[in-house]
Amino acid sequence: MKKKTRVFDRILTVVLSLLCIAWIYPVFMILMNSLKKETAITTSSAFELPTAETFNGLANFVDAIGSKGFLSAFLTSLTITVTSVVLILVCCSMCAWYITRVQNVFTKLCYFLFVFSMVVPFQMLMFTLASTSDQLRLNTPWNICIIYLGFGAGLAVFMFSGFMKSIPLEIEEAALIDGCNPLQTFFLIVIPVLKPTLISVGILETMWVWNDYLLPYLVLDRKKYSTIPILIQYFKGSYGKVEMGPMMACIMLTVLPIIIIYVFCQKYIIKGVADGAVKG
Amino acid sequence: MVKTTRKWWPLFVLPTLLAFTIGFIIPFAEGLYLSLCKFTTINKATFIGFDNYVKAFSDAQFLNSLKFSVSFTVVSTLLINLLSFVIALALTRGIRGTNLFRGVYFLPNLIGGIVLGYIWNILINCVLSLTGQPLLALNADAGYWGIIILMCWQQIGYMMIIYIAGLQSIPNELIEAAQIDGATSLQTLFKVKIPNVMPSITICLFLTLTNSFKLFDQNLALTGGDPNHATEMLALNIYNTFYARSGAQWKGIGQAKAVLFCIMVVAISMIQLRATRSKEVQQ
Structure with missing residues (x-):
């Protein structure tokens, strides 16, 4: 019996390793192509490794960083992601605390609306949202975070209040009796307990905002700003006219930071995903 | 207070x-x-x-993309959940390298839909041209299976994490008790493990169903609806109705389609949640 399971586990390890290669290969392929010379990048030779003749060093990467608006798109993406996620974490945790602690018709209605907004597809709002945000001048990388706050509130409030229901009330009551006002109670007592959930929600919202394409595409003033997904889609649209080498380098430059962050924060990211599901 | x-x-x-x-x-x-x-x-x-609603329903393109979306959603939901559950089972046996495998399978989720679509566009076109078939822009079947493969590649890791968390939360005594009672590993799986991970199955089905049905980025970047709108899903169809057609009536029709789309998504979510919730066991 024992021997049999050991053999089975070996076979399993081999199968899982093969799957691993299949999972990494697409990214590896882009990396290889980004090191090739322009003429060597064709549709049918995408699988070939660069040879001595076609190897181009890091020239494509230098090109990509130097031109194509890559740096400004990267900065725009970064600005939007950081401001939005910080705003979501602060405002939604406060809102969720109030909603779970003060139970009345108004807070129940709010909670219902937040949960409902998670299900509604973006296409339902995209046209009206784009024109509303134009009127309110929310079409810059610094102001778009207000829209993200409204749009990300559903998931964040849902997850925060799911966790807050499990915090014992007595600690907060003790703090209030000792003379804390609700604001102090929240930041001194609730936030420290909430830290793991803050990290989880932060990770989920970051993954969403950083990769979001359609919302910034429709809302941002596209003559002035573009984000990384917008830039890549724009390149793809002009297939043939665009230099493929720097394009591949661009993709690698967007994927690499993600992989590096992932290697260091894997534990938190995976925990964040698992937490997000359990609260459902 | x-x-x-x-x-x-x-x-x-x-x-x-x-x-x-x-x-x-x-x-x-x-x-x-x-x-x-x-x-x-x-x-x-x-x-x-x-x-607008009458016109939306008489738009053949809309009905086609509805059909495409439904068929894609059914196939991808089944495939993703089946495969990710099997992988989760394999990764909870305590074999060596579990953490590495888990980490690698999850990786594609961090990369955005547009970038993923573009990467797979290059990869699939290369396979097609090496095997002498028409490229994605002219090949609707390849487009359909391409989106399914891409979604499996991306979503399996995410669902796997949720299933692993579910499997690990089953109390060990339950599984041991089943084994002492002489249950085979298959019986343990169907009688103990699956009923106990029902909450995870509920949430995974919910996520895959709504993600697949609402899919936009990957569809746009991989096939863009080519050839001739044959691989256009609902979200992309609505987008094109709004922004790619000229004529005063189309924006209204697009908005009507979007409302219908919204109703469908809400209905699917409610039915699915109710159906699987009733099968959950209390621990």
Whole structure:
């Protein structure tokens, strides 16, 4: 019996390793192509490794960083992601605390609306949202975070209040009796307990905002700003006219930071995903 | 305590609620109203009743993309959940390298849909050209299976994490008790493990169903609906109705389609949640 399971586990390890290669290969392929010379990048030779003749060093990467608006798109993406996620974490945790602690018709209605907004597809709002945000001048990388706050509130409030229901009330009551006002109670007592959930929600919202394409595409003033997904889609649209080498380098430059962050924060990211599901 | 807290609502709730009103409630309400109008901008709308809905249903393209979306959603939901559950089972046996495998399978989720679509566009086109078949822009079947493979590649890791968390939360005594009673590993799987991970199955089905049905980025970047709208899913069809067609009537029709789309997504979610919730066991 024992021997049999050991053999089975070996076979399993081999199968899982093969799957691993299949999972990494697409990214590896882009990396290889980004090191090739322009003429060597064709549709049918995408699988070939660069040879001595076609190897181009890091020239494509230098090109990509130097031109194509890559740096400004990267900065725009970064600005939007950081401001939005910080705003979501602060405002939604406060809102969720109030909603779970003060139970009345108004807070129940709010909670219902937040949960409902998670299900509604973006296409339902995209046209009206784009024109509303134009009127309110929310079409810059610094102001778009207000829209993200409204749009990300559903998931964040849902997850925060799911966790807050499990915090014992007595600690907060003790703090209030000792003379804390609700604001102090929240930041001194609730936030420290909430830290793991803050990290989880932060990770989920970051993954969403950083990769979001359609919302910034429709809302941002596209003559002035573009984000990384917008830039890549724009390149793809002009297939043939665009230099493929720097394009591949661009993709690698967007994927690499993600992989590096992932290697260091894997534990938190995976925990964040698992937490997000359990609260459902 | 509640009394003192209640007065503080402008500070705690108002910022989020204001943003939520601007970002969700107003656009949603306007969208509902505009679906009954003929308009090119919000301020120039004339009420025309349910005309847009009638036209939406008589648009062959819309019905085609509905069919495509439904078939894609069914196939991808089944494949993703089956495969990710099997991988989760394999990764909870305590074999060596479990953490590495888990880490690698999850990786694609961190890369955005547009970038993923573009990467797979290059990869699939290369395979097609090496095997002498028409490229994605002319090959609807390859487009269909391409999106399914891409979605499996991306979503299996995410669902796997949720299933692993579910499997690990089953108390060991339950599994040991089953084994002492002489249950085979298959019986343990179907009689003990699966009923106990029902909450995970509920949430995974919910996520895969809605993600697949609402899919936009990957569809746009991989096939863009080519050839001739044959691989266009609902979300992309609505987008194209809004922004790729000229003529005053199309924006209204697009908004009506979006409302229908929204109703479908809400209905699917409610039915699915109710159906699987009833099968969950209490621990």
